[in-house]
Amino acid sequence: MKLRQSQAVQAKTKLSNTLRSWLPILQAGLEELEDELKKYEAENPYMQVCSGFETSFGKKADVPGKVRDRNEAHFVSDTIEALGVYEKSLFELLYEQITHDLFPTPLSQKVAYAIIEEIDSEGYFEGDIESIAQRFGISADRVEKIRLRFAYLEPSGVGANGLGESMRFQLLQSGVEEPLFSLIDRMLEDFENIGAYRSDPDYGEALKVIRSFKNPPALETLEASTPLVPDLIIQTTEEGIDVQINDLFYPDIHISSVSTEHSFVRKKIKEARGLIDALQMRKATLYKIGLMIVELQYDFFQGGDIRPMKLKDIAQEFDHNPSTISRAISNKYLMCDRGIFPMKTFFTAGFDEEVSNATIKAFIVEAIAGENRQKPLSDQKLLEMIEGRFGVKLVRRTITKYRKQLQIGGSNERKRFYKLA
DSSP states (O other): OHHHHHHHHHHHHHHHHHHHHHHHHHHSOHHHHHHHHHHHHTTOTTEEEEOHHHHHTTTGGGSTTOOOOHHHHHHHHHHHHHHOOOSSOHHHHHHHTOOTTTOOSHHHHHHHHHHHHTBOTTSOBOSOHHHHHHHHTSOHHHHHHHHHGGGGSSSTTTTOSSHHHHHHHHHHTSOOOTTHHHHHHHHHHTGGGGGGGTTSTTHHHHHHHHHHSOSSTTGGGOOTTSOOOOSEEEEEETTEEEEEEOGGGSOEEEEOOOOOOSHHHHHHHHHHHHHHHHHHHHHHHHHHHHHHHHHHTHHHHTTOOOOOOOHHHHHHHHTOOHHHHHHHHTTOEEEETTEEEEGGGGOOOBSSSSOBHHHHHHHHHHHHHTSOTTSOOOHHHHHHHHHHHHOOOOOHHHHHHHHHHTTOOOHHHHHHHHHHO
16 A cells, blocks of 8 residues: 555656646746757757757748748748848938838927837837926927827837727728728727727728738837747638647647667656647647637627636636646737737636726726817716716726726826827
8 A cells, every 4th residue: 555655646746747847838928948858968969959940931831841831931921020030220210210101300300200209110119208398398299299199100119109099000901991981080099999890881991991000010120139929829711710839830849769778768758748849738728828818809809808707717627727828828918810929818807797807908098198188087977987888887996997007197297288288
């Protein structure tokens, strides 16, 4: 009896040690995965790690035993192009476009350069209009008008103060004509209720245009120092939604063909095969999570909002611990028609089954954007609007917390700003 217990303890300890050694493979982002495997390669003379990034640009599709159809190869090439690193940075491209056509005066050009300095690597403006205005001794309204001219620069959508405005900028350059243009404009203005426009005969075409907008706007010019390589690729087709592992960028492990008579050799070959199994486990786990995200967030991939979803929702489905799911999605990205998103984005807390805190924050942004500048909305008024709109019960300090997280001033502060503007 004691012998069996001892054997069971030893087996459990061995399994725990194996899982702990493989945990970095599950937790590493796709661009970090190769470095983790290289650590094993350094201690194993019978395995070789081949970079997925080095072979993906034209070579990997020809690896024997890996057959890809033309549609998949075409989509992968588009993916590579979207993730490629350009010689010129975003800011160099923007500086080159500050010309007399859009910025005819020396002052407007200086202000434009100052605005560029406040644009982040994703292409969004994150500066303060009033501070720039004080710096040049002009009105905030004049600075804002100069910033709005960025709607005509490339990449389309750059310089916007958020996703909503970025899509409007991209609409202006899309070449879409009336009446489709006006429909898309209304849908973007009322993005939270985009499904309310389904009855319009042009709804499908409008949705297709919206899905073509880049998020973030500077996706194609993201610098190599901050790569966003997705583990999951989700395509919306006429047949439905397709989930794929971004296998093209995965590293390969090659095992040497040697005699395994020696115990040391057998041990190292076994370790190398175990790593290959670990890679497959990683792919299978992420693929399952991707399927669940699509199932539970189906409306999002059709242009709607993100619904509340917790880690335990998926953990229970696959009989995993929530901490395992948390490690699996850490540093991972998902690419779909609407852009590239951290996988953790889809696990948002909610007030009930239909309303997430992300939806509440989006409502606050939209409400304040359209408020009466003579009488800005107080946090109490925002609370009443949210409770009336979504039928949830909150407290005012929750609204205040969300507003501060969004870096939006209080009603009195906004009123003073509006007067200055």
